[in-house]
Amino acid sequence: MLYPELYAQLEKARWNMATDIPWEEFDADKLTDEQAQTVRMNAITEWSALPATEMFLRDNKDDSDFSAFMSIWFYEEQKHSLVLMEYLRRFRPELVPTEAELHAVRFEFDPAPKLETLMLHFCGELRLTQWYRCASEWHSEPVIKHIYRTLSHDEARHGGAYLKYMKRAIEQHGDEARTAFAKIGMLMAASARAGKPLHPTNLHVNQSLFPNDTVQSRLPDPDWLEDWLTQKIRFGSEWEQRVVGGILRNLSSLFGVELDTVQALNRYRKTLGASPAA
Template sequence: MIYPELFKSLEAVRWNMAADIPWDDFDASKLSDDQANTIKMNAITEWSALPATEMFLRDNRHDSDFSAFISVWFFEEQKHSLVLMEYLRRFRPELVPTEEELHRIRFEFDPAPALETLMLHFCGEIRLNHWYRCAADWHTEPVIKAIYRTISQDEARHAGAYLRYMRRALGGGEQGGLQARAAFAKMGVLMASVQRKGGALHPTNIHVNKSMFPNDTVQSRLPEPDWLEHWLDHQIRFDDAWEQKVSGRILHNLSLLLGETFASVQDLSRYRKAVTRVLRGPGDALGTGSGLVPA
């Protein structure tokens, strides 16, 4: 079981909302209305850990170790939402999300292959770590800069935790290991691709419920469904240099995990095709697709 060790290591570095956020440093002159509004959107987006947790627990009934870890992940993600809301409550109370706004992003996700979802979230945590670091640079008010830096570090640790479960999956026998490799490579190609015009690649921006299409991404259910692109392109300016960092981190970690050298997404794509060919022996159903489509 990985969960007991993860619990211990995450608890050892856990920050305290009252003591570790420098609330007294607030400088009202350094917070614009536009900046404050993005904090509201991020607070609601973080709340989507709730439907994601319901999805994880449903799709991982066979895996009590991972399900137990989700208790920690869920707690920390809800805390991210809460610290952003606490900032607004103190300094911009008119922007605190309503319970209805939070509840609106709680909807059912279609079942998806657990290993693909795992990889999707691993990449999502890496991406969010970079988004929040970029947001910390963009913000000018000291307290919110500190909050984004703090939660960005949690996101990096979450990626590390998912990576432990990915490594465990590789040890699941020859066939199980191959299926894990195929799933990780498939989602890695999607998530490491630098294609800014196609929409930001993050779990909250992926279509997850066919019956609700096109309003079946978390982002589409926010008070301002288009805010994410605006935030990335025109506010924090998450440019190609940042995108390359995200892609590089994903490829670097996958190289180490799979014991290959992926210098580019094309390398990973070739690897994916090779693994899929091996798997598509007689009677093997893998490669039928997960139904996950980027927005």
């Protein structure tokens, strides 16, 4: 089982919201209205760990190990929402999300193949790691800069945990897992070419609710994410390459082959599709 090992690792890295966030360093002159609004939207977005956890538990009823790990992931992701709301409560109380706004991003996700979902969320953690690093650099107020750095470190650790379950999946399912991971890896690594970097919160996940079936579509401002990335934190090609590089490096290690470009990943994916096992 991976859960006991991951519990011990993540427990050592766990931060305390009361003592590890330097609330006393807040500088009101360095927090703009624009920046405070982005904190509000991220707080609501992070609340969507709730329906994601419900999805994982539903679709992994045969996997008690991974389901137990969800207790850690869910706790830490909900704490991300909570610390952002605490920041607003202390310094911009008029912007604290309402319970109705939080509940709006809790809706049922359609069932999906477990291996593809695992890879999708692994890539999502890599992307969030870089989004939050970039956000920390964009912000000028010291406390929220520290919070985003803290969240970025959490997301990186979560990606590492998902990677361990991906390694286990290859041991158990062989080329079936490799094919699923390569397919989603291609989708996520090449998504920026279509002008829309993909993340679990902007994917359609419930056909009966379409088009109001992405987390972002259910925010008070459905266009917020694109504007935040392009006009606010300016998550450009240099940052995007860090995401793509992380996907390729980890898949190279996972598959035991060198995948230094998206094209190389695509060629490898095609070899899996041609194999009898696939």
